[in-house]
Amino acid sequence: MATPKRKLTTAKAISEAISQEMEADENVFVMGEDIAKLGGVFGTTTGLLDKFGPERVRDTPISETAFIGAAVGAAAAGMRPIVELMFVDFFGVCMDAIYNLAAKNCYFSGGNQPIPMVLMTSVGGGYGDAGQHSQCLYGTFAHLPGMKVVVPSNAYDAKGLMHTAVADDNPVIFMLHKNLQGMGWLGTVKNSIVDVPRETYGVPFGEAAIVREGKDITLVGLGVTVHMALDAAEALAKEGVEAEVVDLRTLVPLDRDTVFNSVSKTGRLLVIDDDYISYGVSGEIISSVAEQDSSIFKTSPQRIAFPDIPIPFTRPMEQFALPNKDKIFNAVKEMMKD
């Protein structure tokens, strides 16, 4: 008998995945600010306190250096912590524990001390939360070695990637976009709410998904920009342009092959990223293709990303700066001229 399908938000999918991992292995525990009684500011730990109690679902002081450092120690000592950094924007107070400890101890110890931990964090803007609460910082994390970086675009992937993350013996930075999480108090991109199996399953790291096939141009996105790309692709289809849309899903490891193969087919590449444009994801994707074979480009590869400015508070400015469907649509039309 098939279980009836049910659609979940990303936040619900994540909290379900965590719950299942905690049931399966008592070494899995969660800590972070407001993750217990409140269930996480973005709802990713809702219900866990009631199920697992305050020892395994631990609210922390506002001491990111200490508790993320503690996650590293706990992981080294046999636990599998899932730790939440409420907004990615706060990385500046605790990056040492992340990039110099969690990400390097496996290497420093010659592989003797892996650090199986998941650092879960919320990213992205678009709702007027200004420059210290709206960043993505994908590039910041993906640039530094020793940690895997995951950016799901929908609830199905989110659950599967979380299971993979908890099973992974390495630090995994799990970046959840606020526009996709499904909190009541924030708008949620509808298409991120999808059918999610009840049982556990893994979505592998390092495999980008072709979420729409097309022959004319490759649109590469991650997290929320995948949805913008899909919306644009739909509009473009009405004008006879068939865009292929690639959802990167993980930045480390990065599936360069899927991107390259798609661009080999279409000859055109447009990367869409809501992180800052320079020295980030968009540059890496374009040069990954170019260095492999720059002769495949029918037209110069392009990118739409957040300009190199702090994220402005006021709606007109923020919306101006963010990528969106129309920008993609127009850029593609331009690129199709060649």
Add this chain to the structure above:
Amino acid sequence: MATPKRKLTTAKAISEAISQEMEADENVFVMGEDIAKLGGVFGTTTGLLDKFGPERVRDTPISETAFIGAAVGAAAAGMRPIVELMFVDFFGVCMDAIYNLAAKNCYFSGGNQPIPMVLMTSVGGGYGDAGQHSQCLYGTFAHLPGMKVVVPSNAYDAKGLMHTAVADDNPVIFMLHKNLQGMGWLGTVKNSIVDVPRETYGVPFGEAAIVREGKDITLVGLGVTVHMALDAAEALAKEGVEAEVVDLRTLVPLDRDTVFNSVSKTGRLLVIDDDYISYGVSGEIISSVAEQDSSIFKTSPQRIAFPDIPIPFTRPMEQFALPNKDKIFNAVKEMMKD
């Protein structure tokens, strides 16, 4: 009467520039760990304590969040602090003060509160100092908006860029490569020790230098990799390959035009970076050219950079991972086949 020429190391050029700035403006002061009696672990503040006393040349506790945050406040209150982060690798304990305060307060205040400060830091490895004392992290700083990022390759540029940095009303991250500083206890690339005028002068931000002209290929480097590129170019010249070498000098602002124009001429681009390869400088340079016009490439643009691994301690491994003249030479030979 012409003043006799004199060659200076980068460290001496920097301490001279700072000294001249402090003489010219009493709002300029220096703080950081071991910058007073010790004169800076890398010698960039040598002699300043004796000249200016402990009020203006302040040793700090090992409290980077506090003293870099204090630099932000002091800058807002009319001072022009030069603050040292001893090794760039330590950014993880204080990045918030740098990227969320120093870099954003001008914007957040609508331009009413510029933060004229220089954050001086030492980067790079190659001398066996392992994974927490050998990083470059160029990409990390250049990716985040609101700060200028400077990477001099020789003493002349270092002094001129430091004068420009102190005069700038914005936060400037001044990244000095340890292989170039000229400390007695570290090897120094000879060609970084050059004639340096005694008087003050500015080297402008956002102007890359063509440090060698050539028609066959463009080698783009920064800091120490400029010297590797020059060495390779010399060897290549003997084989009839004329490489043009571009020294980026500043990453923010980035002189995309000079790079593009050079590649337009040569049709070939090789970027050399000792920072981590993915999501960093090398990707940004390649895609900056590709997005402007990917048809100018005679062969796929390539990069030589530090692999995505923590920096290993042991010499064979570290040297294996670092860029060097031979890697550049061989890559160019390969690229010239097309």
Add this chain to the structure above:
Amino acid sequence: MQADAKKQSWMYENMFKSRYYEECMEAAYLEGKQPVFNMANGPVPGEMHLSNGQEPCAVGVCAHLDADDAVFATHRPHHIAIAKGVDLKAMTAEIFGKKTGLSGGRGGHMHLFDTKVNFACSGIIAEGMGPAAGVALARKLRNEPGVAVAFIGEGAANQGGFHETMNLAAVWKLPFVCIIEDNAWGISVAKTDATAVPRNDVRAAAYGIPGEYVEGNDPLAIYDAAERAINRARAGEGPSLIEIETYRLAGHFMGDAEAYRPEGEKDGLLAKDPIPAFRKHLLDSGVINEAALKNIEGAMHAEVDEAFEFARAAAEPEPAEALEKVFA
């Protein structure tokens, strides 16, 4: 020294103004967010942290400060901004994201900068500590008058930057005061679950400086304690630490269901609302009479209403202005 009648009435005025400001802000914030609450909608998007109940901290401290003195506030800044004399129209326009806002709409509610009165705030916990110490250092190096005050929440006293800055300020004997607003909560986490000591004033011992705890959310007691600390700072004797018992009468931010609060806590706090209490004290002690209070209240209503009208009427910035002011 006991606050004189003028100061007391100034304090009431600013408490009242602040509360009425938050009431207007609450209403404005909810516009466009009902019936379905979505933070992205309405004239004031994003997070909104109201300061209801914490007004005594702001007025008790700022009563001793001039425009020269610098104040760094937190993500919950309105009461402090008001007591520090931030331009109310420009501040409100900023929170509405308008062109005439303090920063032309770039900053919003958590990033209010008014350089004329040396006020700033920010959204990262304990982030104002270092900059406040830096202003104090600048004042010292430039031989200028003025002290710097950092306000933080009790939750922020567990953040590394708090410790580093207290030590730095103490080692350098800076004219600096740290005010901890102890509202017993850091979002949903109770102080007792986050902080190893019941009161943060004991942490002053870690820096060899005076520490005080002020009970009862009482503006006059706060005034006294702040006076000691600020006088000490002005006299060049170094920093001090004051923790103030205060009440968070609203959610952490708007939209917070507050299910984590123990049954009855909120009602108990509302019954101790410092504004009616202080009003009663002023009347009972004869510092000011009912008519004069009414006058003040009317004037404050008018001033706040005017600020909101100004903000609403103001023009939106051009979208492309987003690209300006990144660099000076």
Add this chain to the structure above:
Amino acid sequence: MQADAKKQSWMYENMFKSRYYEECMEAAYLEGKQPVFNMANGPVPGEMHLSNGQEPCAVGVCAHLDADDAVFATHRPHHIAIAKGVDLKAMTAEIFGKKTGLSGGRGGHMHLFDTKVNFACSGIIAEGMGPAAGVALARKLRNEPGVAVAFIGEGAANQGGFHETMNLAAVWKLPFVCIIEDNAWGISVAKTDATAVPRNDVRAAAYGIPGEYVEGNDPLAIYDAAERAINRARAGEGPSLIEIETYRLAGHFMGDAEAYRPEGEKDGLLAKDPIPAFRKHLLDSGVINEAALKNIEGAMHAEVDEAFEFARAAAEPEPAEALEKVFA
């Protein structure tokens, strides 16, 4: 409790071993770096922080620890690693960057990991605090025996991570002990110029936990204080803080000219070298006789020599091994 004869002789043994180890290391480090000192040259490149003079801290604490107990040391780790029982051959091979090193040469002197005895260290100030608390938390959650000890320098007590972790450990009552080695210097900066209080034990009050200061760099006094703290941790009563007066008898790192030291300070410290002092105490108190000491010393010489020979003879790793072990 006073250390018994066996413990005392164990302590002497490890102090002696550690010092002799550093002497051998010093010689090895200088190979290839003379006449012109260049950190990049010789069999042991990079920075080298010797622990000469600080041996009492390591042995006084580690005398109470088993392999189950975790220790996190700093950039100056050798004495602590030795007292914790780290595999001496593999450690030395690591410092020489060899294939048989603890981490195959990837870590070097500041990144020694011996999981068998739960030892780790790192190069960032106060960085071991969080991980140590995390091991303590794991022990508690898993109901396993074992405490965690973080060693830091007195300079590190001004780093944010120190404060955050002390509070976290105290709030969670973790089996955790923080040991501060007060050698009076953080590179060239004197404790008095960096720390607002003369002694960091007073900072324990900020976390509501016991704090002790141990004077005189005396292994037996350290042993006593550590016993109290570790017993408390084992008993589930929570963390403690101990600061130990110790002496840095060498430069901060090798190559340090130490011009910042006041005239005569170094000679004064050398005169108080804890190893001859403890040796004399052992003889005077009759705990052990000259012949037995000679025996120990001989055995330690042999063990250290063997470790260095092992390290020198070991093979270099293949360059391409650099790409391995980034991920598990």
